[in-house]
Amino acid sequence: MHLVIVGNGITGVTCALTVRRLHPEARITLVSDESAHHYSRTALMYVYMGHLRLQDIKPYEDWFWPEQRLSLVHATATALNPDEQLLFLNDGTALPYDQLLLATGSKSKRYGWPGQHLAGVQSLYSLPDLEAMARDTHGISRGVVVGGGLIGVELAEMLHSRRIEPVVLVRDGHYWASVLPPAEAHLVDRQFQENQVPVRYNTELQEILGDAQGRVRAVRTTAGDEIACQWVGLATGVRPNIALATAAGIETDQGILVDELLRTNLPNVYAAGDCAQHRQPAAGEVPIEQLWYTGRMQGETVGHTICGQPTPYRRGVWFNSAKFFNLEYQTYGQAPAVATAGLQQFYWEHESGRQALRVYFRAEAPHVVVGFNAMGLRLRQVVCEQWIQARTPIATVMAQLGAANFDPEFFPQHELAIVAAFNRQFPEQPVLLKQRKGLFARFR
Amino acid sequence: MFVSPPLPATPPTEKLTLAGVAGGLLALLLALTDADPGRRQLWFYAALGLVSSGTLAWSWLKFGGHPAGVQQDNLWRRASTARGAVAWATGLALTGFYVVLYWFSDNDGLGHFGLLNNLVHALDGFSHSLRARPADQWFLYGTFYTLAVLLMGARALWKYRHSRYQLIRTASVMFFQLGFAFLLPGLLQFFQQPEFYFTYFWPLKYDYLFPGTVTSLLHNGGVGVFMVFWGAVMSLVATPVLTYYFGKRWYCSWVCGCGGLAETAGDPYRHLADKSRAAWRWEVRLIYPILGLIILITALLWAHFATGGTLLGDAGNVAAKWYGFAIGSVFSGVIGVGFYPLMGARVWCRFGCPMAAYLGLLQKHFSRFRISTNGGQCISCGNCSNVCEMGIDVQQYAQRGAPVVRAACVGCGLCSTACPRGVLNLENGPREGRLQASQLIHADSLRILS
Numbered sequence: 001m002h003l004v005i006v007g008n009g010i011t012g013v014t015c016a017l018t019v020r021r022l023h024p025e026a027r028i029t030l031v032s033d034e035s036a037h038h039y040s041r042t043a044l045m046y047v048y049m050g051h052l053r054l055q056d057i058k059p060y061e062d063w064f065w066p067e068q069r070l071s072l073v074h075a076t077a078t079a080l081n082p083d084e085q086l087l088f089l090n091d092g093t094a095l096p097y098d099q100l101l102l103a104t105g106s107k108s109k110r111y112g113w114p115g116q117h118l119a120g121v122q123s124l125y126s127l128p129d130l131e132a133m134a135r136d137t138h139g140i141s142r143g144v145v146v147g148g149g150l151i152g153v154e155l156a157e158m159l160h161s162r163r164i165e166p167v168v169l170v171r172d173g174h175y176w177a178s179v180l181p182p183a184e185a186h187l188v189d190r191q192f193q194e195n196q197v198p199v200r201y202n203t204e205l206q207e208i209l210g211d212a213q214g215r216v217r218a219v220r221t222t223a224g225d226e227i228a229c230q231w232v233g234l235a236t237g238v239r240p241n242i243a244l245a246t247a248a249g250i251e252t253d254q255g256i257l258v259d260e261l262l263r264t265n266l267p268n269v270y271a272a273g274d275c276a277q278h279r280q281p282a283a284g285e286v287p288i289e290q291l292w293y294t295g296r297m298q299g300e301t302v303g304h305t306i307c308g309q310p311t312p313y314r315r316g317v318w319f320n321s322a323k324f325f326n327l328e329y330q331t332y333g334q335a336p337a338v339a340t341a342g343l344q345q346f347y348w349e350h351e352s353g354r355q356a357l358r359v360y361f362r363a364e365a366p367h368v369v370v371g372f373n374a375m376g377l378r379l380r381q382v383v384c385e386q387w388i389q390a391r392t393p394i395a396t397v398m399a400q401l402g403a404a405n406f407d408p409e410f411f412p413q414h415e416l417a418i419v420a421a422f423n424r425q426f427p428e429q430p431v432l433l434k435q436r437k438g439l440f441a442r443f444r
Numbered sequence: 445m446f447v448s449p450p451l452p453a454t455p456p457t458e459k460l461t462l463a464g465v466a467g468g469l470l471a472l473l474l475a476l477t478d479a480d481p482g483r484r485q486l487w488f489y490a491a492l493g494l495v496s497s498g499t500l501a502w503s504w505l506k507f508g509g510h511p512a513g514v515q516q517d518n519l520w521r522r523a524s525t526a527r528g529a530v531a532w533a534t535g536l537a538l539t540g541f542y543v544v545l546y547w548f549s550d551n552d553g554l555g556h557f558g559l560l561n562n563l564v565h566a567l568d569g570f571s572h573s574l575r576a577r578p579a580d581q582w583f584l585y586g587t588f589y590t591l592a593v594l595l596m597g598a599r600a601l602w603k604y605r606h607s608r609y610q611l612i613r614t615a616s617v618m619f620f621q622l623g624f625a626f627l628l629p630g631l632l633q634f635f636q637q638p639e640f641y642f643t644y645f646w647p648l649k650y651d652y653l654f655p656g657t658v659t660s661l662l663h664n665g666g667v668g669v670f671m672v673f674w675g676a677v678m679s680l681v682a683t684p685v686l687t688y689y690f691g692k693r694w695y696c697s698w699v700c701g702c703g704g705l706a707e708t709a710g711d712p713y714r715h716l717a718d719k720s721r722a723a724w725r726w727e728v729r730l731i732y733p734i735l736g737l738i739i740l741i742t743a744l745l746w747a748h749f750a751t752g753g754t755l756l757g758d759a760g761n762v763a764a765k766w767y768g769f770a771i772g773s774v775f776s777g778v779i780g781v782g783f784y785p786l787m788g789a790r791v792w793c794r795f796g797c798p799m800a801a802y803l804g805l806l807q808k809h810f811s812r813f814r815i816s817t818n819g820g821q822c823i824s825c826g827n828c829s830n831v832c833e834m835g836i837d838v839q840q841y842a843q844r845g846a847p848v849v850r851a852a853c854v855g856c857g858l859c860s861t862a863c864p865r866g867v868l869n870l871e872n873g874p875r876e877g878r879l880q881a882s883q884l885i886h887a888d889s890l891r892i893l894s
Contacts, residue, residue, distance in 0.1 A: 010824070043825035050518035052830055059824040059843055061720060161517040163452040194511045292823045321821055323864040326513030326606065330821070330866060378866035381819030382882065406818055406869050408860050410608040 001026045003306060004087055004095050006077045006244065007103035008032035009041060010292055011273025011299040013059075015101055016070050018303025026307075028069070029095060031087070033076035035127055037062060042292050044130045045154045049161040080248035082266045099268050099306050102245055102256060103299065106238035106274040106290055115208030120216040121232040124151060133158070133233070140164055140230035144219045146205045147235030148175050153188070153324050155233040156197050167227055168192070168199040169219075175199070180373075181337050183347055183356065184329075187375050190353050191325040200225075208232055238290055240275040253277050255288045260312040262302040270306065272298035278313070284334065285315060293319065317385045318371075327354065332384040333371030335360055343370065346394070348421040350376075350414060357418055359394060366393040367429065377414070378406035395429050398422050402436035413437055451518055458505050464498030476562050488566035496595055503599035512606035514862055516831075524785070525712050531785035539782030546773045549581040557581050574630040586626055589705060593621040596708035603711070609857045609870075613697060617704035625701045638664055640671045643699050645679045647738045648799035650772070653679060654742060654764065655749035684806055690872055691813025692803035693855020700799075702792060705781065706833060707856060710789020714858065717788035717835035724835070727795055727852065734771060735801035741767055771796060790833040794852060804851030812872045815848035815859065817841060819882045821867045828859035828868055842867050845882030 003019055005012040008030045016028050030038075043057035065072050076090040080100070087095040108123030110116050120136045122129055137143060141164060145155045148170030156166040172178075174185035175192075192199045204222040211217040218228045240255035251257045251265040255277030258264055262272045273295040274288075281287045289298070297315060304311035321330045335358070336343070344363045349356040355376035361369045368391040372384055383404040387397050401415045419433040454462075468491045475487035507515055524530040549558040557564040557580065564584045571579035597618040604610035624643040633639050638661055646653035652675040661668035686694045696703045706714075717723075744760035780792030793800050807813060815838070822845070828838035834852040838859045841848040848859075848868070860868040 040824040040826060042823040043827075046825060046827060049516070050521040051516040052826055053520050056520075056826045056830055057824075059826070059839060063721065191511075293820060296820070319819070319821070321865045326511055328864070328866050378818070378869070381821060385819070406816075406866060408607065408609045408857060408869060410612055412608070 001098045002096065003028045003099045003101065004097035005030045005101045005103055006032075006087070007101075007105055007273070007275075008035065008038045008072065009103060009105050009273065009295065010038075011105075011295040012101065012103035013038045014296045014299030015103065015272065015303040015306070017068070018300050019307055020068055020070065022303065022307040022309070027071075029071040029073055029097075031073045031075060031077050031089065031095070033074070033090075036072060036074045037065070039127070041125070044124060044127070045158050048130060048134060048158045077244055080244060080250075080269075082248060082250075082269060085268065097268070100270065101302060101306070102250075102264070102269065102271040102275060103273045103295075104241040104244060104271075104275045107241045108234065109237045109239050110234060111236065113205055113207055115210055115216070116234070118208055118210040118216045118232075119214055120230060121208055121234065123234045123238075124155060125238060133231075137162065137164055137231050142167065142227075142229045143231035143233060144169065144205075144227055144229045145233045145235055146219075147233075147237070148172060148177070148199075148201075149179075149235060149237070150176070150322050151235035152233075153192075155235055156192070157195075157325055159231075159233075160195055160197060164231075166197050167229065168197060169203045169205055169221060170199055170201045171204050173201050175201075177337060179337055181345075181347075181358065183349065184358065184373055184375055187327060187349070187353055187356055188324045191327050195325050238274065240277065240288060242275060245271065245275070261305045261310055262298060262313055263305070270302050272302045282315070289315070291320060317388050319381060319385070327376055328374075328378065330374045330377075330379055330381075331372060332379065332381065333360070333369075333388040335371035335373045346422055346425055348414075348418045350417070355414060357414075359397065361394040361397075367395065368392065369394050369397045378408075379404045380406040394422075394426075395431050398431040399434045401433065405437040407437075451521055455505070458502060461498050461502035461505060464494050465502065466498075468492070468494030468496075468498060472563070475566055476560075478562070481565070484562050485566050485569075488563065492591065496591065499595040500598055503602050507599070507602040507605075514606075514864075515603055516862070519715060525715075527716065527786055534785040535783055538784060539778055542778040542782050545581060545585055546777060551580060560584060571630075574627070575633040577633060583630075586629075589701070590621055590626040592709040593701075593704050594618055594708075596711065597704075600708050600711050604861065607857070607861045610861055613857065614707065616698045617700075617707050620699045621701050621704045625704075632667075637667050638671065641701075642671075642674060643701065645675060645683065645799065646742070647679070647735060647802060648700070648702075648797055649675075650738050650742065650767070650798070651764075654745050656745075659749075683803065684810065687803055687806040687813075688811050689813075691811050691855050691870075692800070692807040692851075692853065693813070693857075693870075695803060696793065696800060696854035697856040702776065702780070702797065703854060706789035706793060710784050710833070713784050713789050714833035714856075715788070715830045716786065717790060717794065717833050719829050719832070719835050719837045721837075727835070730795045731797070731801040731804075734796055735798040738767060738771075738798045771798075788833055788835070790835075790854070793854065794834050800854075801851075807853070808849060808851040812875055812878070813855065814871060814873065814878050815841075815853065816869045816871050816873075817845050817847055817882060818865075818867045818869065820845055821865050823865055825864060827862045827864060831858040831862045833858070838868070847879065847881070849879055 003026055005016055012030055016030055019026050019028055037058050040057045040059055043052060046052040047054055047057060077087055078090050079088040085097050087097055087100060108125050122132050124133060143159045143164055143166055145152050145166050145168045152168055156168050159166040174182050175188045176185060206220045206222050208216055209218040209220060216232050218226050219232060220226050242252045242256050245256045246252050256264055256271035256275050257279050258271050258276045259279055262270050262276060264271050274290045278287045298313055301311050301313045317333050319332045342363050343360050345358055345360055347358045357377055358373040359369060360371040361367045369387050372379060398419055401418060413436060415433055415436055419431050423430055471487045471491035471494060475484050475491055478484045478487055520526045544559045549560040551557055560581055564579050564581055567579035567584055567587060571577060571583050597614055600614045601611060620643050625641055629639045629641055651657045658672050661672045697707055741760060741763045748760045775796040776792045783791050822842040824839060824843045826839050828842060832838050833856060834854055836850050836852055838848055855870055857870050860870055
């Protein structure tokens, strides 16, 4: 079998490794025009900040690929002939495939702002983006970051590391309003303040103004202000990269349409990761997932299907994590930003404003826990997932809270304070903390 | 191809404090060369004062001025920490110092200590009050070493103040260096007792279980007997027991003086440890044979001793002498510390130290310690591998959801501290399930180290 994978991001590489494990004889080729070797997209910011070098963000050393007999082709896939099962590359070669995986990732979204094509205006998704940012932020004094999501805060942190003043424009009244409840967003805002990063909430980009050389010189906001700057970072999301699929006549919508086995409408052609759109997402799940974790899980799932073990994609209990300057964030399960019918929320925040925990549970007895938000606290994923899957009542979770503590040794333990706060907020279901931190002494 | 713009300018206040350190080093040169003993003394203490206050003030400005958290900006872009010209110059200076110290500063019998003579004698007063005897080159070295651990320890305390693990661990190495590796041996000498280091054990301090040392301590009576007892119990009983419960870290990153210097003075260089598989192969090729060698030499010496010198003649002594030169001096000192700015601070601990090899075997096979990975949370960013001073590619474990169980790991905890997703945690769990990977990520069973 010859498996050709377009894209060497986490999805494509995870699929390649899965197939290599299940099918030691398979011939596997990875095609990418972005980089010769797989690198970690999530680590681009650390290269800019000088924490790491480019070679440090390769998850595998270069010997790994030939040793695992994974052929890497550094070229652009330009076209696809599904009838003859051929993939055409820009260097003129035609790669025959038995199975083809499209893991082409995303492209940055632009909303047609006037001036968005000026020099010094960019997003941050790829290696060329990183290069452009290193080049165009050199020697400048202020950059405007558009977008109150994960990449927005990353860009602000990156500029801040080079002593460039970032000004962040956030459409909503608080940071990442689609995901974070106001209290958690407030903790992120404290991080912006501590690092002297000005944030303008309820403010959108109106237009980008250029100088005579075609370089950005300022932005105008929807509030009518003009902010002088020499660089603009657009962190307003990504959309699936579907150009190759569309040209080949594969069914697409926003993304490449796939069934639960991650198959496209063409035989032997699969799509996974950022570029895929599920025709029928499971209840409560979104059709397009653009996360490192989901990319990895989809890559692994499709690898099984490709090897003749048809495996429907099941995301399992949702999880995600991030870091906002010095504040870590983890979330598990169902953790909506706004009040949701049938769900109650317990929220505890440390007086320092550096730790917080929110637990979501069903309003009706037995008050089953459905999700967690942790800020500045590390929770043990396996325990949280087990609680959610086992439909554990909030009282039990609270009593056993220490089992989920993944903070390093000697860190202050907040379980007593958290349980006390819970008893104040929900006196009708009093809880006595039974388990503090202890390895593997988890709830069963 | 990749644009690397110049660094942001160092703020003037930081420059001033660095100028203080530079001035101190200059004063040290003057102390070394000035012919007048009184002025020499003055230069010497002015040097210590300037270097100390400069380092402390610089650390406070550099790390205290930012909100508490991981502070690594421009680490790989500065000449001092990214193998640039400053790093090479520092490495050369350190290497040179060790060469001079080991081979050109011996007492000539008349109280003249070669090239370092003026610096040694500048410490006579202090040495008399601590040890009731004049200074020698090793006392000078011990003073510098302890000062480096304390000053750079203070820097580490500021830098890592957001992590209690790092604070307590750093305080621990500072305490053991100052108390047990500097003051206590001095006080023992003051009271006419053998100079003994209670925090160094065979096979690192190999001669502590050599028949020569043992017999001479035993001759000393009460205190000496206790020292022999202590050394033997620590090496052969306490080490396996403590390593079983806490991993190798109880020694390597909490107590040991070599580790103490690496964790403090070497902290700016920890990312320089080579993470490649090739480096790992060198590690196992070197460190286990060195452990074997010192066990063999010790056995030879005891055989020689037990048979009254009839077995193998003087082979053990000759071997011990060569071992002392090649491993004790060249490897642990000249290369071990001299190459800090180029290869990271744990070159000796990783490639050479027989104690680390011994602890590592125990940690890998007979310990409850592991670094746990939090489910499927790793984003393969590489920060954990970057900060690993022992050159472990931590990321290979984290991204497979596997616990890190490695002989090399000294448990400094920096991977856990630096991880932006809270994925790694040092834990002393039960041995059951210690090697079990997370079910939340299906580890590719592809072997990384072979």
